[in-house]
Amino acid sequence: MTKLWKQLPLLILPCVAVAFVVLWVLSESNTAVLWTDQPEFALYVESFNAAQDNYKIEFHYMEVAAQRLSILSGTAQETPDIVIGNWLKSATTRTLFKPLDSFFTKNKIAKAAFYPRLLNLGTIEEQQYLLPVSFNIPALVFTRANAQLLSNPFTIGFDEIKTLGKTYNVERNGIYSRMGFSPAWNDEFLYVTATLFNAAFREAEIAREVETAPSVVPAPSETAGDVTWNPEALEEAITALRDWTQEVNTSIQAEDDFVFKYFYEPSAKLAMSGRILFTYMDSAGLFTLSQEQRSNLDFRWIAENNTIPVSEDTVYYGIYKRGKAKKAADAFTEWFFQAETQRQLLEISKKQRINETYFGISNGFSAIRTVTEQIFPLFYPSLLGHMPPSAFLSPPNILPQNWSTLKAQVIIPYLHTRIRQQDTRPLERHISDWYRTNSGF
Numbered sequence: 001m002t003k004l005w006k007q008l009p010l011l012i013l014p015c016v017a018v019a020f021v022v023l024w025v026l027s028e029s030n031t032a033v034l035w036t037d038q039p040e041f042a043l044y045v046e047s048f049n050a051a052q053d054n055y056k057i058e059f060h061y062m063e064v065a066a067q068r069l070s071i072l073s074g075t076a077q078e079t080p081d082i083v084i085g086n087w088l089k090s091a092t093t094r095t096l097f098k099p100l101d102s103f104f105t106k107n108k109i110a111k112a113a114f115y116p117r118l119l120n121l122g123t124i125e126e127q128q129y130l131l132p133v134s135f136n137i138p139a140l141v142f143t144r145a146n147a148q149l150l151s152n153p154f155t156i157g158f159d160e161i162k163t164l165g166k167t168y169n170v171e172r173n174g175i176y177s178r179m180g181f182s183p184a185w186n187d188e189f190l191y192v193t194a195t196l197f198n199a200a201f202r203e204a205e206i207a208r209e210v211e212t213a214p215s216v217v218p219a220p221s222e223t224a225g226d227v228t229w230n231p232e233a234l235e236e237a238i239t240a241l242r243d244w245t246q247e248v249n250t251s252i253q254a255e256d257d258f259v260f261k262y263f264y265e266p267s268a269k270l271a272m273s274g275r276i277l278f279t280y281m282d283s284a285g286l287f288t289l290s291q292e293q294r295s296n297l298d299f300r301w302i303a304e305n306n307t308i309p310v311s312e313d314t315v316y317y318g319i320y321k322r323g324k325a326k327k328a329a330d331a332f333t334e335w336f337f338q339a340e341t342q343r344q345l346l347e348i349s350k351k352q353r354i355n356e357t358y359f360g361i362s363n364g365f366s367a368i369r370t371v372t373e374q375i376f377p378l379f380y381p382s383l384l385g386h387m388p389p390s391a392f393l394s395p396p397n398i399l400p401q402n403w404s405t406l407k408a409q410v411i412i413p414y415l416h417t418r419i420r421q422q423d424t425r426p427l428e429r430h431i432s433d434w435y436r437t438n439s440g441f
Helices: 002-027 041-051 065-070 101-105 116-120 144-149 158-168 187-196 204-211 231-249 252-262 267-273 326-336 339-351 369-379 403-418 427-437
Strands: 031-036 056-061 082-085 131-135 138-143 170-172 175-178 222-224 227-229 279-282 297-302 315-319
Touching (some): 031 065, 031 326, 041 056, 041 326, 041 339, 056 326, 065 082, 101 326, 116 131, 138 144, 138 267, 144 297, 187 231, 187 403, 222 427, 227 231, 231 252, 267 279, 267 297, 315 326, 339 369, 403 427
Antiparallel strands (some): 082 315, 131 315, 138 279, 138 297, 170 175
């Protein structure tokens, strides 16, 4: 009896282990919860659910998925399995995802299929935690009749924009009846310029991690709140923008007067009418113009020093490490990141006319190269002969989860003001004041 009593733990342990496995299997849901700030994924979820009967995805739209993720209470009702959106690699969210390398090692997803630099942005300590979904890049748009003026079929740089713009101008007594281009017409262009001058806005906490690495020489930086940047490069960009206005269009007042007089119509229509030579928009804006407008327009990607800046709102995909539906999440992940799946989604989007509102995959170019380079031209024929050089694509820095609000409320207004007048308050003061009055962000 004593001997049996001593052996009892050894007999019970296997039974407990089996029971634990059974309970775990029974507790795992076949329905994965997807959180996203990308409304197009409602269509993708619907397509996945209709394509098979083993798993279901439950779609949840939220304004900024990264912010919601960072305040998770951990209750089962509030826990996602998949998160898709912007700013997922910020310091507050990057530790909440599980590694995805097994998808590559088991050949469920082809690692080589992605744009390498976009894929690398989703790594942490050489492990893949996030997969890129889509991205946008800046374009300069003009009427097809003026295409012969440009020297390159793919890209255009600042010097050529200035030269062609000045030549196109028609001015009399300081009043312009035709103007080639002004950086002040679009505040987002000011930000693109700052990016190409290497203003290098990035999350402060992540920047400190990088700059303390032994092999990294820290760049000049200023920090306020959660953001750091290169102040010297930012000042160079502002000076260059001011000089641009003076050299090409006389003055900021002349540019603003021209806008007041003629910009009662969308800039794309002004380009088609010949009132202006160029207008700025990103790829999503360009390819959601009406078909009638696009048929009369041409474009070039904006590039400097063989660099095309990828928009900082690039969409990434992660699997929450405490999710309750691992198999369902894995199945959706494997399904979505196939070229054939994305071709079918583009086809559905076209049939349902969703492509008139949202561009491509998740309102951008697909991060899968074969989809963008081979499949997109079938749906967007104007991309033929205009595909952005993949080696030029420069992904954004890691930015805090509140970046879209901070940029809209502080960075863009600061650039808008600085090209017009001196600002005695430095940018760090503007950002610090914003954080004090917006503690909820």
